Amino acid sequence: xxxxxxxxxxxxxxxxxxxxxxxxxxxxxxxxxxxxxxxxxxxxxxxxxxxxxxxxxxxxxxxxxxxxxxxxxxxxxxxxxxxxxxxxxxxxxxxxxxxxxxxxxxxx
Amino acid sequence: xxxxxxxxxxxxxxxxxxxxxxxxxxxxxxxxxxxxxxxxxxxxxxxxxxxxxxxxxxxxxxxxxxxxxxxxxxxxx
Numbered sequence: 463x464x465x466x467x468x469x470x471x472x473x474x475x476x477x478x479x480x481x482x483x484x485x486x487x488x489x490x491x492x493x494x495x496x497x498x499x500x501x502x503x504x505x506x507x508x509x510x511x512x513x514x515x516x517x518x519x520x521x522x523x524x525x526x527x528x529x530x531x532x533x534x535x536x537x538x539x540x541x542x543x544x545x546x547x548x549x550x551x552x553x554x555x556x557x558x559x560x561x562x563x564x565x566x567x568x569x570x
Numbered sequence: 571x572x573x574x575x576x577x578x579x580x581x582x583x584x585x586x587x588x589x590x591x592x593x594x595x596x597x598x599x600x601x602x603x604x605x606x607x608x609x610x611x612x613x614x615x616x617x618x619x620x621x622x623x624x625x626x627x628x629x630x631x632x633x634x635x636x637x638x639x640x641x642x643x644x645x646x647x
Contacts, residue, residue, distance in 0.1 A: 530621075
């Protein structure tokens with residue numbers, strides 16, 4: 463279990479923005495993941511994706527890591543921000559753009 | 571692998587006693603729901619924490635029995 467935590471820790475620290483999702487940014491395999499990608503695309507930020515369908519260990523591990531039962535999951539500078547509903551709420555309120563500006567994340 | 575809307579509502583209310591819960595069956599298939607949960611005890615809590623409290627109330631069903639729940643949470647205005 464510690465190994466998975468270490469792997470996830472490394473992944474979320476290696477990029478400013480990491481989205482754990484089902485499928486890829488180009489071919490999302492679930493509506494919620496698709497929505498999460500669309501939001502990040504719209505904000506014009508650079509982001510790394512991890513396809514949990516390709517990695518059963520990460521698929522379970524990420525839920526334990528964040529104490530969050532579903533995918534997608536968004537991490538900004540190593541910090542868990544939430545799932546697609548929270549992303550959408552924050553996006554619509556302008557809070558997501560603000561937060562990403564404040565954290566000075568890399569642009570796409 | 572589906573849950574009834576009133577079962578979801580009952581679980582959320584049991585876990586968050588001060589919650590007002592509205593459930594919408596989005597697709598009419600008993601598997602894709604939207605839940606809006608408003609509770610005074612959410613006040614001052616970050617969104618992640620609010621959502622986690624709802625997921626906790628659902629007791630591990632989220633992501634298994636309950637596949638798609640579009641969730642929004644808030645404290646009363």
